[in-house]
Amino acid sequence: MKKTKTRKIKWIPVSLILIGLLLVSSAAFAAQSTLHPTFPLLDSEGEKVILTDQAVSAYETCGQCHDTAFITSTSFHSTMDMEVYGPEGEDTELNCFLCHISEPNNEARMETLLQGEFEWASTATLLGTGLIEEGKAGFIWNAEAFNDDGEVQENILNIQDPTSENCGQCHGTVHTGTEPLNISGCEDTGEETSTTGQIFSAQRINDSAMNLSNKEDLTRSFDIHIERGLDCVDCHYSLNNPVYANGQGADSLDHLVYDPRVLEIGEYLEMPSHEFARGASTENILGDDVADDLRGCDSCHDSSATHDWLPYADKHMDSINCQACHIPQIYSAAIQSIDNTVVQNDGHTNLTCRGVEGDSGKITDLVTGYSPAILLRENSNGEMKFSPYNLITTWSWQDGDNPISEEDLIAIFNLETYELVELFDENADGKISNSEMILDTDEKEQFIANRLKNIGYVNPEIIGKTEAYAINHNASNGDWAIQECDVCHSEDSKLTMAFEISDKGPRGQLPEFISDNSVITDGEFSIEEDGSIFFKPAPEEQGNYIFGHNKVRWVDWFGVILFLGVLVGVVTHGALRVIASKKAPKTDHKTKRIYMYTFYERLWHWLQTIVILMLTFTGLIIHKPEMFGIFSFKFVVLVHNILAGILVANAALALFYNLVSGDIQRFLPQPQGFFNQMIQQVKYYTYGIFRGEAHPEEKSREKRLNPLQKVTYFGILNVLLPLQILTGIFMWGVQRWPSIAESLGGLAFLAPFHTLVAWSFSSFILAHVYLTTTAGHTAMAGIKSMVSGWDDVEIHTKEEQE
The missing domain is CATH 1.20.5 (Single alpha-helices involved in coiled-coils or other helix-helix interfaces)
Structure with a gap:
């Protein structure tokens, strides 16, 4: 061993x-090693740059093997944001190197574009690869980086599929290294990160260098998909990439289940479409003709395997996009508002970030993150689902339909006259700080407006525009996702949470949403006393009904008034009976003992009583969860549904029993003499009962209900109970038979109607319990008879009395 x-x-x-x-x-x-062969770099004339010393043309260079004309025609990236450089900038050719080499120099590219040297932009992107150097006279090609045939030496460019780092040069902060990530503000972090706070990193948040509130508890990564090894192109793939073909292209015939006619790899490499799969654009940059062709979460994930804990899982999936629960918090700062109505000392407009305390842009600023606004999004298939957004509001001066130029505004604020300093210098130090540069009074606004009129503007006014930016990244696994029902199903529902869009801005101004076909912006803006502006969504405008949050006010008021009215009537009637019993002489009515209720009837009655009381209580918790925080909403919903099933089964068995036994006739009013008997019963309750008179109707097993009870039970058993059961069934079955529920008005109708019937039931139960005290020769005789089955009934005939 x-x-x-x-x-x-x-x-x-x-x-x-x-x-x-x-x-x-x-x-x-x-x-x-690289799969890509060596190739020469060509200029715009198709000549080798090592011979001509001209700028490289990616169009000509890559066009040696790839159809660059087709690529350019399918790529919205080719001219994206190039309009800021003027007409010449828009004609700049597609820069393949920016996305297809491992270390492109985007800073040099942008600097070259700013200098107006558009044809050298692709060349500048290659700085740092060893192919080119920057001299005093311009760019110089490095002859040692080329072989004898004028081709780039192997392993210098490393041509590749775009990585997340390539995408991050424009779209947001991508961090794949092991060094701690550090972001403090919301400027210069890339479009996605600046506008939403999304960070593309697999690093665990508590390992970052960010000064983040409660960071030690944040053991999750910034983005679960990046953590699991995915790159941007895994979801945003080329639409004609045969690897992602599902055999059902846009031109496929309807009767084909699978179409094998997809591109061969060689065909794809020659003509790769640069139209990438993408979701619905909420930034209005691509136009309505670009389809929402991104695969949904369900193309990779099977929610049924992990959401069996969720009540009405299918209904939730039909109503809520996955991001709404799996991105509950953004752990970074994002732009909140941009105030273009003033100019700060550095010549820039006033930009405010949300999710951070402090505006120095340094690591000492405490990052708190923020909880996204939840708005309805209309997907390409017409479905409306709740999704997370950041709302950014921009304030600017406008003269009619024309914006006021930035140059004119800068010129106005550069003139630091006595009047300007006196208006804006709140701390009286003789200077205007950036924090003081805000139009928070009518006087300041009018002063700037008059100055604009002095330089030729006719009717300058402040316009506020709010834009919704979708949040689709930074998802977490189930441990960090929303799992508490009361986050949405409560009075302070996240789905209608008031979202701050500006903590300071032009006084008294409310913005408007920039129109977007995919985002539903039902709701209202409001100004708080401190000048901050909030937007509160109103999803009920689209027919959404959120249990525990939405309530139809008049239904609750009607129910409360009805219940209290019955309670007042019961208390008043009972008090008068007590007073009358003390004044009136005691009467002794002869009784006889009969077996009134069988065991089954008593079992049915008490089971139904217990179930209805518990249904009422659990229903009240579902309707008003904020009043019963001790109870689990999910558990109460489950109990309510189980009780409802017992109620339906018990009612069905009772109907069968009464039909077979013939006892159903006891509950049906008989026309002959009915109204006279009913009038006599009313007289008894309003007069005779206070004088100790005998009941007008003799009670027996066959005739145990008086006329008023028959009318009441007829309404309860034939109207209220069926309505309560049917509305409950349709609400329970809203995810199983959605078309039926929608044809009846959906939850927005069914839920309030169910509540209305429940209030009526509660009022009936109260009246029923009290009236049992009037049914026997003593107050408790009726209840005792329902326990034992035996009842002492009054004798009305003289023969029986003798």
Whole structure:
């Protein structure tokens, strides 16, 4: 045994050495190898740049093998944001190197564009690769980086599929290294990160260098998909990439389940479409003709396998996009508002970030993050679902339909006259600080407006525009997703949460939403006393009914008034009976003992009583969860549904029993003499009962209900109970038979109607319990008879009395 162990121990270092050599050699091989062949760099005339010393043309260079005309025609990236450089900038060719080499120099590219040297933009992107250097006279090609045929030496450019880092040059902060990530403000972090706070990193938040509130508890990563090894192109793939073909293209025939006619790899490499799969654009940059063709979460994830804990899971999936629950919090800062009505000392407009305390842009600013606004989004298939957004409001001066130029506004604020300083210098230090540069009074606004009129503007006014930016990244796994029902199903529902859109801005101004076909902006803006502006969504405008939050006010008021009215009547009638019993002479009515209620009837009655009382109580919790925080909303919903099933089963068995036994006739009013009997019963309740008179109708097993009770039970059993059961069934079945529920008005009608019937039932139960005290010769006789089955009934005939 010892020799065997020794041999094993001797092999361990050898094995480790071999494994290490294998890993090193594999890494070295990977770093040196590329599937892409070597190629020459060509200028716009198709000549080799190493010979002409001209700027490289990606269009001509890549066009040697790829159809660059087709690529340009399908790529909205080719001219994206180039209009800011003027007409010449819009004609700048597509820069393939920016996305398809491992370390493009985007800063040099942008600097070249700013200088107006548009044809050299692609060349500047290659700075740092060893292919080119920047001299005093311009760019100089490095001859040593090319072989004798004028082609780029192997392993210099490393042509590749776009990585997340490539996309992050324009779209947002992408962090794939091991060094701690540090972001403090919301400026200069890339479009997605600036506008929404989304960070594309697999790093755990508590490992970052950010000064983030409660960071030590945040053991999740910034983005679960990046953590699991996905790149941007895994979801935003080329639409004609055969790897992602599902065999059902846009031109496929309706009768084909699968269409095998997809591009071959060689065909795709020649003509790869640069129209990438994408979701609904909420920034209005692509136009309505670009389809929402991004695969949904359900194309990779099976929610049924992980959401069996969620009540009405299918209904939730039909109403809420996954991001609404799986991105409950953004752990970064994002732009909140942009105030273009003033100019700060550095010549820039006033930009405010949300999710951070402090505006220095330094690491000392405490990042708190923010909870996104939840708005309805209309997907390409017409479905409306709740989705997370950041709302950014921009304030600017406008003269009619024309915006006021930035140059004119800067010129006005550069003239620091006595009047300007006196208006804006709140701390009286003789200077105007950036924090003081705000039009928070009518006087300040009018002063700037008059100055604009002095330089030729006719009717300058402040306009506020709010834009919704979709949040689709930074998802978490189920441990960090929303799992508490009361987050949405409560009075302070997240789905209608008031979202701050501006903590300071032009005084008294309310913005308007920029129109967007996909975002539903039902709701209202409001100004608080401190000048901050909030937007409160109103999803009920689209027919959404959120249990525990939405209520039809008049239904609740009617129900409360009805219940209190019955309660007042019961208390008043009972008090008068007590007073009358003390004044009136005591009467002794002869009784006889009969077996009134069978065991089944008593069992049915008490079971139904307990179930109805518990249904009422659990229904009240569902309707007003904020009043019963001790109870779990999910558990109460489950109990309510189980009780409802018991109620339906018990009612069905009772109907069968009464039909078969013929006892159903006891509940049906007989026309002959009915109205006279009913009038006599009314007289008894309003007069005779206070004088100690006998009941007008003799009670027996066959005739146990008086005329008023028959009318009441007829309404209860034939109207209220069926309505309560049917509305409850349709509400329970809203995810199983949605078309039926929608044809009846959906939850927006069914839920309030169900509540209205429940209030009526509650009032009936109260009246019923009290009236049992009037049914026997003593107050408790009726209740005792329902317990034992035996009842002492009054004798009305003289023969029986004798």
